[in-house]
Amino acid sequence: MAAEQKLVTWPDEIYDVFKRLDIRQVAYVPDAGHTRLIKSCEADKEMQVISCTSEQEGVAMLAGTWLGGERGALLMQSSGVGNTINLLSISLECRMPLVMVVTMRGEWGEFNPWQLPMGQKTGAVLEEMEVIVYRVEKAEEIGPTTYAAALMAFNTGRPVAVLIAQCVIGFKDWSK
């Protein structure tokens, strides 16, 4: 298990992307899948990392971030997408960039049935809202995809979501 964990580098690659794109504000509601990325961002003195009580707060905050001339990103799990929906109107109506990095639940070896309703529909709901969705199922594609998605968001003023598939993150095997 320890050897296996050492191979995981994608959270560090997302962090590197954030640095390359000069992302200064990171809002999040925790998901276990984001633990390492949150730690890296919190250790970075150039980043302001804001723990939110609900994902919709992050969406609203990043509108202010953009108005103020900085760039930001929002980290959450798939169930949190459901909390953001109405406030996506800010990005859509104002053509403000919105970068969401979503760790998926409820789709691959999930043990908690409550994760399924939102997890099964995360991509569809976002697309229905006209958010540009990138789903990534291979660890090595997470960094490049996050870079391309975020760059496009900042350059074109659109909301984007990178969905990191649960098969990349892994799951607890409760049968053992």
Add this chain to the structure above:
Amino acid sequence: MSSGHMDRRDVARKLLAARGEALIVTGLGSTCYDSGAIADHPLTFAFWGGMGAAAMAGLGLALAQKKRPVLVWTGDGEMLMGLGALATLGTQAPPNLSVVVIDNELYSETGMQKTHTGRGLDLAAMAKAAGFERSATIRTEAELDEWIPKLYKPEGAAFVAIKVNDARYPLTLKIRDGSLLKNRFREALLGSKALE
């Protein structure tokens, strides 16, 4: 019925007259109309939707622009939808951020239904409990005159609930296009960097 006596437009005039260098974010509802009717300004960003978003947008802005005072100016209903934001703002408490709630104890735009502040909920006490260093409920012009300059001084996150009467004014909004509001705000604040 509201317990307040001041008129919202008188309050708005006083608030805006003292704005100086401040960046302002209004919530949806009557405050966004007040901002358009009294003195529209490129550095006022008025939400006309996204109920519950104003306070958090103010936080992102205050963190990005630490040298400028940032004022969130919203209604009691809008603030109540974002109560979690009050908690997040209180724990962050940027010194350049102030939140002003124009508290008529009503959802006035949607037909004058009572909000929880009309049932005794004390927003200023909640803000204080969340970590705002300065917070108050304002009921008189004297209190208002005393507080307004303090709201624009970066001396610790401030929260005020200003009790106003139930007067309603026509829905006036000069610019309705969110994209235009954003662009003019960024251009006024950031100059040519806004367009990069």
